[in-house]
Amino acid sequence: MIFFDNISKIYNHSSVALKNVTLRIKPKEFISLVGSSGAGKTTLLKLLIREEEPSDGRIFLDGLEVTAVPKENLHHLRRRIGTVFQDYKLLPLKTAFENVAFAMEASGRRDDEIQEDVPQVLSLVGLGDKINNFPHQLSGGEKQRVAIARALVNRPDVILADEPTGNLDPINTWEIIKLLQKINELGTIVVLATHDKEIINAIDKRVIVLDNGAIISDKEKGKYLV
Ligand SMILES: Nc1ncnc2c1ncn2[C@@H]1O[C@H](COP(=O)(O)OP(=O)(O)OP(=O)(O)O)[C@@H](O)[C@H]1O
Ligand SMILES: [Mg+2]
Known part of the structure; x- marks a missing residue:
């Protein structure tokens, strides 16, 4: 592989x-x-x-x-290939939803796919209730979950x-x-x-x-x- x-x-x-x-x-x-x-x-x-x-x-x-x-x-x-780093590398002025959505936009995915997939992947990492939080409103562990969701969203x-x-x-x-x-x-x-x-x-x-x-x-x- x-x-x-x-x-x-x-x-x-x-x-x-x-x-x-x-x-x-x-x-x-x-x-x-x-x-x-x-x-x-x-x-x-x-x-x-x-x-x-x-x-x-x-x-x-x-x-x-x-x-x-x-x-x-x-x-x-x-x-x-999804990547996750020690320092999260989230965009500070975007919410959890927008950070993950950005990765889908960057790979040319349609808006209806984004609206469907982003909440799903954020739920998978346990952040279903924090999708509208900005990085500064998340703990370190939660920030890393957003980063993992972003890494996963393009499957x-x-x-x-x-x-x-x-x-x-x-x-x-x-x-x-x-x-x-x-x-x-x-x-x-x-x-x-x-x-x-x-x-x-x-x-x-x-x-x-x-x-x-x-x-x-x-x-x-x-x-x-x-
Ligand atoms: N951009 C670079 N230019 C020059 N040397 C580099 C560069 N990146 C890494 N190195 C050198 O290559 C070697 C391997 O570095 P690498 O970052 O892969 O190590 P690492 O195992 O990830 O270390 P750490 O546990 O500290 O993250 C080191 O000697 C480092 O100094
Ligand atoms: Mg290293």
């Missing part, structure tokens, strides 16, 4: 972020990507959405060669979550992890980059450890051992 084929990434001809990474992610997998700061986790995610280009190697999503998609078609690729094949719980307290952290697990159970691949050992150990799914840009461990039902 997702295939990183011998990927290397060197920034500015000097900073080696990834070296010879080969990784296959199967349909419906939930993967945790761990490793110390600078190990290359975010770089790997950015390559999949073509926010960065590899220095060497190829990436495939189903039959699609991600690394060969022409720039003018990148929106097709990005529609298939992606994959959700990339880069330290999504980094700004959250333990209770909200677990709510967000449970939500990602639920999304995964509905059939979406989830790739979670995190430092949080407790989360990794509790999730009990495949764990990939990156160290200095290389995969040093890849285990089903892994534990965080670094």
Whole structure:
């Protein structure tokens, strides 16, 4: 489903972020990507959405060669991949509804679809009663739910979550992890980059450890051992 084929990434001809990474992610997998700061986790995610280009190697999503998609078609690729970040990246002057709707507008969806799908996806993440709140009227956990709703609304094949719980307290952290697990159970691949050992150990799914840009461990039902 997702295939990183011998990927290397060197920034500015000097900073080696990834070296010879080969990784296959199967349909419906939930993967945790761990490793110390600078190990290359975010770089790997950015390559999949073509926010960065590899220095060497190829990436495939189903039959699609991600690394060969022409720039003018990148929106097709990005529609298939939802992203969630530590700092939520919500538009501050838009409500929860409008933040999610914006993602649908950007991919050219019709207004009647937007009116139907946005409340549905906000209910799915538990925010059915807050759709008209602005980000400053939401807690951190709620803001991250809006971000997850936005990532989901175009029905992606994959959700990339880069330290999504980094700004959250333990209770909200677990709510967000449970939500990602639920999304995964509905059939979406989830790739979670995190430092949080407790989360990794509790999730009990495949764990990939990156160290200095290389995969040093890849285990089903892994534990965080670094
Ligand atoms: N735009 C960039 N230009 C130059 N070097 C970069 C750039 N982005 C990342 N790097 C370098 O690439 C390496 C991998 O960075 P990356 O952000 O992928 O690590 P990470 O595992 O996500 O770390 P963290 O846990 O701190 O988020 C680091 O050495 C970093 O300094
Ligand atoms: Mg990172």
